[in-house]
Amino acid sequence: MSRKFDAGYFISEGVHSIFTHGFMSFAAVCMIVACLLIMGSFTLLAVNLDNTLGDLENENEMLVYIDDSLTEEQARALQPKLAQVDNVSQLTFVTREAALEEYKSKRESSVPLLADLPDDTLRHRYRVHVVDIERMAETEEALEQVEGVGKGNVRAAIDIANGFVMVRNIATGVAMVLVGILLVVSLFIIANTIKLATFYRREEIAIMKMCGATDGFIEWPFVVEGMILGLVGALIAFFVQWGLYQMVAKLAIQGNGLSLVNIISYGDMASTILMVFCAVGAFIGVGGSLFAIRKFLQV
Numbered sequence: 001m002s003r004k005f006d007a008g009y010f011i012s013e014g015v016h017s018i019f020t021h022g023f024m025s026f027a028a029v030c031m032i033v034a035c036l037l038i039m040g041s042f043t044l045l046a047v048n049l050d051n052t053l054g055d056l057e058n059e060n061e062m063l064v065y066i067d068d069s070l071t072e073e074q075a076r077a078l079q080p081k082l083a084q085v086d087n088v089s090q091l092t093f094v095t096r097e098a099a100l101e102e103y104k105s106k107r108e109s110s111v112p113l114l115a116d117l118p119d120d121t122l123r124h125r126y127r128v129h130v131v132d133i134e135r136m137a138e139t140e141e142a143l144e145q146v147e148g149v150g151k152g153n154v155r156a157a158i159d160i161a162n163g164f165v166m167v168r169n170i171a172t173g174v175a176m177v178l179v180g181i182l183l184v185v186s187l188f189i190i191a192n193t194i195k196l197a198t199f200y201r202r203e204e205i206a207i208m209k210m211c212g213a214t215d216g217f218i219e220w221p222f223v224v225e226g227m228i229l230g231l232v233g234a235l236i237a238f239f240v241q242w243g244l245y246q247m248v249a250k251l252a253i254q255g256n257g258l259s260l261v262n263i264i265s266y267g268d269m270a271s272t273i274l275m276v277f278c279a280v281g282a283f284i285g286v287g288g289s290l291f292a293i294r295k296f297l298q299v
Helices: 007-020 022-059 072-077 079-083 096-105 108-114 133-144 158-199 202-210 215-256 266-297
Strands: 062-065 088-094 125-130 154-156
Touching: 007 022, 007 215, 022 158, 022 215, 022 266, 062 133, 072 079, 079 088, 079 125, 088 096, 125 133, 133 154, 133 158, 158 266, 202 215, 215 266
Parallel strands: none
Antiparallel strands: 062 125, 062 154, 088 125
C-alpha cells in the first residue's frame, strides 16, 4: 500500500466518496452554504456601514475664516499655503457675499430682518476637507498657523468627527469578532458532519492502516472530498448571497430613500466575494475533513 503520490487516484476516490455518501455530502454542503451566508451577511453589513460612515466623514468639513483686513484677492492668494497643510485634501473658497446669501437661505423666516445686513457682515472663508478625520485637531492647529488665518479662526466639529471614528471602529471590531466566532463554529460543525460520514468508513481506514498505508495516503482523498464540498458550497452561497443582497438592498433603498445609506453594488464586489467564499469554503471543507479523520487514523 506504499503507493506514490497519485493525484488522479486521490481525485477519483474523493469524487467517488461524495456520491457514495450522497446524503452526508449534501448535508455538509448545506452547512457550508449556511455558514458562508451568515459570515458573508455580517461582513457585507460591516462593509456598507463603513462605506456610509466614510461618506459622512467626507461631509464633515472644517471652516477656515480669513482675517477681516484681507481683500478678496489676498484671501484667495492664501489657497496654495492652506493646501500645503498636511492632511488637507480639498479647499473651496467662499466669499463673504456668498456666505451671507447662504446664511439667509437657511433662515427664510427671518429674511426681512436680515435684508439690511451689509455684504461685508461675514468674512471670507475656506471649506476644508481632510484626508483623515482622526487628525482633525492636529490639522486645525496647523491651519491656524497660516498667516492670514490666526488663532481661533478655524471651526472644526472635532467631537462629531471623533464620534464617527468611534462608531466605525466599534462596527469593524464587532464584525471581525463575529466573523471569527462564526468561522470557528463553522469549522466545528463541518468537522462533525464529515466525521459522521467518516464513521461508516472506519473499518476501511483501519484495514488500509494495517496494510501499511501512510496517513497521508489515507488523508488525501478526504482532503479532495472536503475541498470539492467546500468549493461547491462556496459557489452556491455566492449566488444565494447575491440574491439576498439585492433583495435587502432594494428594501433598504425604498425604506430610507437613500437619505443616509449608500449601498455598494454587489457586482462591484463580486470578484472579491467569490474569491473569499471559495477560499473560506475550501478551508472549512479541508480543515473539517482533516480534523474529522484524525481520530480514525489512530489505529
